[in-house]
Amino acid sequence: MLTVGALTHRELAARLAGPGLFLRTGPFTNCIRSNISYLVDGVAQMYGQYAIDESGFADFHVQFRQPGGWRRWFRPQVRFDHDGLTPFEPLPVDQAFPMLEWMLNYCVSSRAHGYLIIHAAVVEKNGHAVILPAPPGSGKSTLCAALVSRGWRLLSDELTLIGLDDQQLTPLPRPVSLKNASIPIMQAYAPSASFTRSATDTAKGTVAHMRAPDVSVERAAEPARAAWVVFPRYQADAPVTIDPITPARAFMRVAENAFNFSLTGERGFHALGQVMDGCTSFDFTYSKLDEAIALFDNLRVAPR
């Protein structure tokens, strides 16, 4: 199996600038094309352990390029093309790697309707997965990054993929997105992990990505079953608290965080219902990562 890391930097840049890098992430193959050095560097740093699909087929075709004109000399930008369309405004060129991550999320959330897709992190340990749906600013990605740096398997930090027929959670391990204060926190908490350079002044503030643990990427073909749905909320100086949520109320809150709940219709409704049948749900407030992880490590699966 050819991996990104087996290519020299020059070979990687040539693929990206030429026919495209056919990058395998979870169940998807992405054909990525770009000649932007920020993006080449980010892919080399964050995706070294990922397989290159050599079949020639890709689920998503994305291209990141610098528009021409005088502007490129003063305020260079990156433009995103997806299947020949340009759905978003260009961004400053030093945001090319975050843009790649956001656009890969966009491709999945707007196209992969064979799954019920929840805006949620999902991690697994001992065969039992925790779904962490939460709005931006809740500390979801920070908590996710901390958990995977302490032995939990990363399935995804952004997109929980629920099989419509089997309700299994399909892994889509990719770099964990960190914002603002969570960047130095995680750099201190997981000093052996690899982080991209920080991109400042993005729509989300300062953004950096943490490389997914190798073991999570190696196990990307192993689905998991959800055992808990946890709605995390970071609150400065707060003690760890958990407040149970009834399954029906948790169902509604998870559905609110779904990208395609209406689109999947009754199949999505029943798939989520069956997930909730097997889950215990609660609100979770924390301020200290060690306390949060200790609680997660002591979660017990409810008898069914």
Next chain:
Amino acid sequence: MTPGQQLAHRGWQDEFVVYNNLSGDTHLIDGDTLALLTQLRLAPATVGSLTQALGAGLPPDDLAALPDTLDAMLDSLQHLYLVEPC
């Protein structure tokens, strides 16, 4: 019941989620509301006949208040496009 409504639902304890296949919306309802919807799925009904069907075993005071309660519940369900007047 609005024609074509399938009333797909799932429940845990006394809380239920119901999928409106006509609007694509999902609603959180209690057991009493599900009982009302289930009764209406059998056939269109008046508040009087619903009171008879659903009020069995209620204490007299609760039974007397049931028509007003049903009116309010039906009004709410109509706003959710789950039921409609006929």
